[in-house]
Amino acid sequence: MKILVTGAAGFIGFHTCLRLVDQGHEVYGIDNINDYYDPKLKFDRLNELGFSPVATKIFNTEVQSCKFNSLRFSRIDIVDHEIIDNLFKQEQFEIVCNLAAQAGVRYSIENPKSYIDSNISGFINILEGC
Secondary structure: OEEEEEOOOOHHHHHHHHHHHHOOOEEEEEEOOOOOOOHHHHHHHHHHOOOOOOHHHOEOOEEEOOOOOOEEEEEOOOOOHHHHHHHHHHHOOOEEEEOOOOOOHHHHHHOHHHHHHHHHHHHHHHHHHO
8 A cells, every 4th residue: 555654754653654664565754854852863763764864854855765665755844735735646645644743732832823834734734635
């Protein structure tokens, strides 16, 4: 199956990508790699998945894993409706695992726009793509 995993550089997304690839699925991971917590952790996870640290820093550029033939990644923000729309049209995913989110209750109170953009607007973009 062809599966999209959003939030692929997060802890759960990283492990989800690994498990799905191990099960023989074609996986396309996306993440905006924001700085809510140390981005180095996210880049380290992507490196462990076989993605070049330099390539994963560029937005909207697809990179192929050097460890897994069935794994690709793009640094994409799910808030970008046009990019998400084009990705869904191009890839025709069979399954979507949406793990992208702006976490943290305290953060949502301090930065409501960022929280709403990611967790509401971004989620709507994913739903529309589905």
